[in-house]
Amino acid sequence: MIESISIQGVASFQNPTPVSLNINKKVVLFYGHNGTGKSTVARYLQDTTHNNYSNCSYVLPNAQDYQILVYNTDFVEKNFSQDSFEGVFTLGETNVTAEQAISAAEEEISKLEEQRTQKQTLKKQHEDKEVVQVKAIKDKCFETKKEHDKKDLDHCLTKFKASASAFYDELLRTDLIEVPEYTFESLATESKELNSKSAVPKSMIPNVLLNLASSESNTILAEVIVGSSESYLAELVKKLQNFTWVDKGRIYLDDAEGKCPFCQQAIDEDLIENINNLFDESYKRKKDELKALKSAYEQSIETLNEVLSATHYTDLNDTKFDLAKEKLSSVLQANHTKLGQKLADPSIKVILEPTSNLVQALNDIINDKNASRIAFNAKLSKKKDSLAAIKKKFWSLVRIKYDAAIKAHDTLIESIKTDIEKVKGEEEALTIAIQAQNDVIVENRKLITNIETSVININNQIKSIGLEGFEIKQKPEESNHYYLCRGVSSSGHKVYKSLSEGEKTLITYLYFLELCQGSVNSNFSTPKNKKIIVVDDPISSLSHNYIYEIGALTHKRLIRGYQYAQVILLTHSLYYLHEMMKYLPSNPQDFGRKCNLFRVLKNTNSNILPMEKGEIKNDYQSYWQIIKDAQNGITNNIVLPNIMRNILEYYFSFVHKTDALKAALDELEETDSEFSPFFRFINRESHSDSVNITDLGEIDSDRFINKFKDVFIKTQFEEHYDKMMST
Template sequence: MITSIKLMDVASYSPTTPVIVNTDNKKVNLFYGLNGSGKSTLGNFLQSKTDPVYQHCEISPSNVEHEIIVYNQNFVRDNFYEIPQQKGIFTLSEANKDAEEAIEKAEYAIKKLEDSQSEIEINANKKNKEITNEESTLKEAVWKSKSKYERTELEFCLAGFKTKDKFLQKIKDSQSSCDSTIKDLKAEAKELNEQDGTPRESIQTISFSGSYIENEQIFKSRIVGSEDSYLAELVEKLGNSDWVQSGMKYLNDDEPCPFCQQELEADFSTAINQLFDTTYQSKKEEILNLKNVYENSISILESNLVNGAFLAEYVVDNSEFSTTKLLLLTCLKDNLSLINDKYTKPSEVIKLLDTTELIDNLNNVIMKIQSEVDTFNDKIKNKNIHLTNINRKFWSLLNLEYAALIEATIDKTKSLNLEVEQLRENYKNKNKDKREQDNIIIENSKKITNIDLSIKNINSQLKELGLQGFQLEKASEDSQHYKIVRESEADEDVYNTLSEGEKTLITFLYFLESCAGATDQESTVILNRRIIVIDDPISSLSHNYIYDIATLIHHKVLLANFKQIFILTHNLFFFHELLMLKAPSNRAVPYKLHRITKSDFSKVKDLQRNEIQNDYQTYWQIIKDCSESHSYANMLPNAMRNILEHYFTFIHKKDALKKTLEDLGKTSSEFKPLFRYINRESHSDSININDFEGIDVEKYIEKFKQVFENTGYSDHYYQMMGIDNPATLIEEETVEV
């Protein structure tokens, strides 16, 4: 069964926007549309789906195996206008019971096989849905991670992968090996994107020129006074030469001893000075010089560490550098303090801390920073390369994160696909079985097939329709063709003497027989495999036959066991008849109604039963359609004439209509042909009718409106056009004021 039809870039259908006709799996689809709206294009497509002109059209499902039989102008031309003797239509008679039973059993077997195939399709669809759900679940799970990286330093990695399918495929295609973390990649990306392109300044290792002082022997020696003084033994015994030496500045020969406040001997001052002789003083000078050098070296080092690259943020913010630097400077200052103590108390032995290791530690940190500087400068120089590397690592990390889930989904879908493949193979095997049953039907049909019953059926229908004087006969006794003959004429070319209506009726009866039969002995006739399409079967028939044709279609097509039916018509009465015949005897057959319209391009929309208009409303619809689009302008005068005749006849105001038409014709000379055509009392002719080519639609509708205004029935005009009456609006506004 056809579930939908797509029409695009053919005839009156848009070259860019497809029109989708949904059947909602209904067996019967009725289409109503005015001539030229695009109905025949739909039927022609179903008849010749492979024609290149329909390359942008398609039906769904695309693998419909049913036979599509179409009645349209192509059918009429192919079967009557080009072939004088018609192919015989083979139908099944009751002559061979065994053959019929074999056919019946084969048809039943085919039905069972098709039911089995339907179950297979249902199961396959379920499996395919499971596959889709598995893949969708995976896509959704992976897609959630995308939001974590939007509006972050790594958002650039998402460029080009902002759909679920592409996002998942990129993750699948990436390798799951990476020695970085997302945090590392964010930091690196931020560093690259925030810098202004200026390379970082190199940082040099430091040296400390006063390092040698830390190993001077003088700090390890006790420096005391000379032994030549008689006081040397006493000072040594007291063990406090530093205290004595520090008190020398208070010694005065004219005053008591600064230490004990007793009178000093005459040579005491000389003895004290002998105690702290030149050697002692020179060693103190040496200590002082060493102190000054060490202190100056510290100052130089401190100055170097707060200048140049050492002031850069990437150095100042380095915690390891700050810690190591602080340890070194603290140690140096501790050593300087010890040297000061040595100078103050030369007799004490001090041990300076060796700063070599601390300097090496600081230089190691500096070299590490310099390595980072080199790396950073390289990144600036090759920024795009590094961003590409970040991108690669980013997708690798996502692959690593979802590898297990992806693998599980692949395994599950692989298993499901195997099951679907098995179902497809089973479906193909059923087709083989169906072909075997088809062969049984073909072989048995040959035994009981003839065209006599078809001829009998068509002739019977011709009589029922009141067509007398001609009938169908076999071209010869052994022929599988037939011809049209009249009883009163021997001329074999009877066909050309038929009216268009008679030709249409015979053609359509032939079509109805072909729907239920076969046109050759090798064909298989299985009704529930056939889709019937009927395009305007009453286009050249009078109203007398509309009911008959509708009844024939109802009984021979709609109630038959065909798979699906499409009927297209421009005649609203015929459309009504098909619907009226449906209820209540055929409620079980599902109907779907459609309406085809055309403005710039053809459109198809669903039609509800309560939307169907009668003929009078249809004429008004033409007026409204023309006011919006000029596609049906050639139908406008005829619609106007029918509306005016119906309405003014109904209200018994034909005289008022005639007078108004005459008055308007006198005052508007350019519209005289229109008023003569509308007024059935005047003598319209072909010249008048031809004058309607290229009419000004807006002006014609305006004159049409004046007819209702001048006769006093403007309200009816506005009501049928579905617009407000300006006069009524003015009155309402006046009342409100």
């Protein structure tokens, strides 16, 4: 059966979004007034491939197995515009062997179709699994978009933000490369710098100029500096290793007043002279050299500290540079301390740690920074190309990030596709087997089908519904065609054109019902359980008596036993709708299981809404429903005057208050000149002067409904108005 229909871009279905319906029940009923769009649905199902319906669609599994038969004005015109119409081949004379073969084939088809349905269900499960897996991998990869959206790498996502599918497709187009030296973080930093509003070419950082190699390797540092050996004290001082102590103490001799500054014993001039003789000019010169060396070293350190305090160094914010600077400073300070120690005690040996390698380490970092700045300046000069290069690197990183997930996904999808292809093959084999059984049915039907049986059936139905004087006959010169006769001697020439609309409807509908049972093709007949029957308003020109007959025939020949795949009925008549509802399950659960009910509405465009069984009203209630629809904006306001007039005529005639109605209308017309045309129109009764409606201009539903309510208030029937508008 048809599971769903989507209507768009044809007739009054012109909304930007399609009208989509789930109609997957055995019996589907559409109710709506004339002009709302019911016939468009029927015509679409009659010819789904027509260009008019290019934006429409329907879901019918194994559609090739089904036949859709539509009864509407187009069917009548096509089949009865000439004096003869095609015969319907139905089962006729008994042939036990052929009937048994057909029965066996139909039973086998039923089994095969059940198996095929199982395969189709399994295939659908595999396909759904594939869809889920594809969505999962796309969503997983799309998480990267969320990580970088509206951040420094946002420009890499341009054109790929709105769709996970587009994002994934771009990812698959990206070549997989070896692990690169760049990262998301480095690319983000580069992008941020390039995209900064204040981005300007960067200046170079000067190298640190510090060369202390000669000072640090000076031989005097390893020299043991002692006093002269000419003093008789030299051997003793040397033996005691206290040259430095004596040198420091001799400055006190001048103030010692002839006493030793250490032991306070009397000391003569000869001893003082020999003490001073220990420290000759050579000693003094070397000590001055040490002082100069230490002073120069201190000056170099101070100069370096001033240099490194410049902004182009302090703004680097580089941990490696800071550590290298700290290490150099530490070594310089240690060397300075050693120089102080040597100056304090020239007799000791000191070794200074070389700093040239530490200075070079600083300059190496600076050179790297300068190289980066040169590269940045070059990129900034070609910003567009630079950002494009970053984007390419970004996608390569994303591709690497999800490579394992993509490979696992591809393996899984390959397995699922293998399962799908296997089930497809099994499904196709079952379809071939079903077609073989259909061929058996076709061959055996040829043995027992004829058009005589359908002639008898149609003529019997014509008589049963009281159409006297008509019958269907086979055309002598065209044995597979009928013609319609009026009277025994009639040749059938132009008889159809002379029929009333009601007679045409009855006869053509009887023919259609017979066609549903058989086929106009003697070589092929679709089984009933593969036929979808669509009936569009078969009672438009019939009296209530015939509506009853059509309803009964529809139930008996189309619905009872649910022998057809699906029956879709469309009508504007509440009487006919109520008649059909009598034959359908009364229990709401049973009704909901087998039947679908829809209401067709039209304001500017048509719309179709689900409808509950309890919502079906009588004609009077239906008029009130239209008032409420207009109030809610789901039907066109232009129908309001006519509907309101019908309600007022019906109700006030029923309660025998037509005089009160006329008096109320006259009074309201006198007190509200703006609505005079409206009151004049609804006060004219029935349809005596429908031209008057053109005086009404644009109809404001709220204002007209308020005036309509005033009529009931004036006549003291406001309670009835409130009840009908609330139900």
